[in-house]
Amino acid sequence: MKAIVSVVGKDKKGIIAKVSTCLYEMNINIENISQTIMQDYFTMIMAVDTADCPVKFDGIKQHLNELGKQTGVEIHIQLQSIFDSMHTLDTSDKEL
Amino acid sequence: MYSSNEIIETINMISQQHLDVRTITLGISLLDCITDSKKRTCEKIYDKIMSKAGNLVKIGNDISSEIGVPIVNKRISVTPVSLISAASKGHLEIIHTLDKIADETGIDFLGGYSALVHKAMTPYEKEFIRSIPEALSQTNKICSSINVATSKAGINMDAVALMGKIVKECAYMTRDKDSLACAKLVVFANAVEDNPFMAGAFLGTGEDDTVVNVGVSGPGVVKTALESCHGDLTEVAECIKQTAFKITRVGQLVAKEASNRLNASFGIVDLSLAPTPVVGDSVARILEEIGLESVGAYGTTACLAMLNDAVKKGGIMACSSVGGLSGAFIPVSEDAGMIKAAQIGALNLEKLEAMTAVCSVGLDMIAIPGDTTAEVISGIIADEIAIGVVNTKTTAVRVIPVYGKKAGEYAEFGGLLGRAPIMNINKYSPAKFINRGGRIPAPLHSNKN
Numbered sequence: 001m002k003a004i005v006s007v008v009g010k011d012k013k014g015i016i017a018k019v020s021t022c023l024y025e026m027n028i029n030i031e032n033i034s035q036t037i038m039q040d041y042f043t044m045i046m047a048v049d050t051a052d053c054p055v056k057f058d059g060i061k062q063h064l065n066e067l068g069k070q071t072g073v074e075i076h077i078q079l080q081s082i083f084d085s086m087h088t089l090d091t092s093d094k095e096l
Numbered sequence: 097m098y099s100s101n102e103i104i105e106t107i108n109m110i111s112q113q114h115l116d117v118r119t120i121t122l123g124i125s126l127l128d129c130i131t132d133s134k135k136r137t138c139e140k141i142y143d144k145i146m147s148k149a150g151n152l153v154k155i156g157n158d159i160s161s162e163i164g165v166p167i168v169n170k171r172i173s174v175t176p177v178s179l180i181s182a183a184s185k186g187h188l189e190i191i192h193t194l195d196k197i198a199d200e201t202g203i204d205f206l207g208g209y210s211a212l213v214h215k216a217m218t219p220y221e222k223e224f225i226r227s228i229p230e231a232l233s234q235t236n237k238i239c240s241s242i243n244v245a246t247s248k249a250g251i252n253m254d255a256v257a258l259m260g261k262i263v264k265e266c267a268y269m270t271r272d273k274d275s276l277a278c279a280k281l282v283v284f285a286n287a288v289e290d291n292p293f294m295a296g297a298f299l300g301t302g303e304d305d306t307v308v309n310v311g312v313s314g315p316g317v318v319k320t321a322l323e324s325c326h327g328d329l330t331e332v333a334e335c336i337k338q339t340a341f342k343i344t345r346v347g348q349l350v351a352k353e354a355s356n357r358l359n360a361s362f363g364i365v366d367l368s369l370a371p372t373p374v375v376g377d378s379v380a381r382i383l384e385e386i387g388l389e390s391v392g393a394y395g396t397t398a399c400l401a402m403l404n405d406a407v408k409k410g411g412i413m414a415c416s417s418v419g420g421l422s423g424a425f426i427p428v429s430e431d432a433g434m435i436k437a438a439q440i441g442a443l444n445l446e447k448l449e450a451m452t453a454v455c456s457v458g459l460d461m462i463a464i465p466g467d468t469t470a471e472v473i474s475g476i477i478a479d480e481i482a483i484g485v486v487n488t489k490t491t492a493v494r495v496i497p498v499y500g501k502k503a504g505e506y507a508e509f510g511g512l513l514g515r516a517p518i519m520n521i522n523k524y525s526p527a528k529f530i531n532r533g534g535r536i537p538a539p540l541h542s543n544k545n
Contacts, residue, residue: 008104057161061161077164078164079163079164081163082165083098083103085345086102088098
């Protein structure tokens, strides 16, 4: 499943390293990364594919959530379809 | 691909502005459960609903987790029970079966203890309606609705008179819970067959066997979008439209996915701004953001008309099938801004009635003094229903004459139902008018053939 991982928080060293390691350990492929600093806040968006990940979606969420707590940033993962739905005009029916 | 800003916008809508899907409502037809045996009818109903909706709550929670948007309620609506129980007269047995199903499936509400009596009541339908106070006071999650009028048939004033008494009785039967049963009972004009919202949800006879109807929400999202809109009202309307589009797209996604997983038809998305008592999730605050000192001030009806229209225009393009009640809801007890306005005296029943002429759906969750007579309640119902019949729209009344309490005191319901300041009402009596009975004929413009 295609999903979006978003990481928002105070900028510090090693955020990308930690998140990508965590994703790698769950066998999740990163397809695209964009990262900026907005008003001192680190904002990273990753497009990922969970097709080969043995962990269930809830489990992935939990792992990332815990990592977020340890690192002091907020990490969300949501299926890409929610963003497709809200931000594109294509009104053909989306599937998750 | 979308930008980081768009992704952050979506995340903020969910985490800070209370964007949610208010309900996935699975409509289940019970027409194939009709028998002349009470026991057999109940067994068939139990088996059918459990086989169709056993996984409803789990599926709702899964979808919510995957897309990251809360789905606040999972509900069931059924064919009006008065039709299913007419052959066996087993309505009270059925309601206990439905209550058991609601508990076992873990859903939030089950709607459809309903009768459609817009032109006349059969003797059995009268008996059915008289059972509502007992039914609602003995169950927790069951909701009831009665359609007393349509633009085609006119207003069944016998039913309106009866419903005044039923509302009073419901209030008395749950007098220890601030007359909570009245919050689960709604009187309709032009009731719709695909409504996902409670207390008025039932599945019409023109619908499929199992149907998913979804109600979206998001007043907080609209309010936040308007905070950075400093233009004229044309720009305000445009801003609401664009926001409503995004909110409704979420509903479309959820409805599509839920219908796939539940193996049910995709019904409709109800384009609604449904508030909750939580701060920041209020329709009243949108109207105040547009420029009213308090909701209830002169200009409120105009603002609400614009809001309601813009929500529909934005939502209609966002989804493949629109239905239900679709519009801004203004339930008093469920909206922090409405509660405040009623508290400070900015909002009265008459202004609320005017507001219902331009939005969805009626006098909703309004607490009135416990000593209000049945005839006065029928008068309130008749006025609201007339607005619906003449304007060819759905209107409804859900008032709570809070037993033992007076104007200025509070009714506390908790949860999504919130708390309501008891409002003053006009004490002059419509008793002679109500007791005439009969039917107010359909308006001239309903004869369109």
